[in-house]
Amino acid sequence: MEMKMSCVCLVLGLVLLMTVSSDATPHASGQPDMCCFNFVRFNVPKENIEKIEPTNSNCPQSGYVVTTKKNKQLCMREIILKND
Structure with missing residues (x-):
């Protein structure tokens, strides 16, 4: 019984170690970060x-991400800057 418990602890420890040292990233590779x-x-x-x-x-649609000074992000199809 003691041998089985040692094996279970060893396996759980290895699984925990593999999880902590994993190279997994939150974004799938090849997927863009910012689309509109x-x-x-x-x-x-x-x-x-x-x-x-x-x-x-x-991205499936082209456009621009505009960040305002209030840190809001807006998506626009085209940018027209006017000098008023």
């Missing part, structure tokens, strides 16, 4: 924009 599926239909004032990034070329 819903797009806003209004313009964001130029002075409110912190940064503009294009979506990944692997």
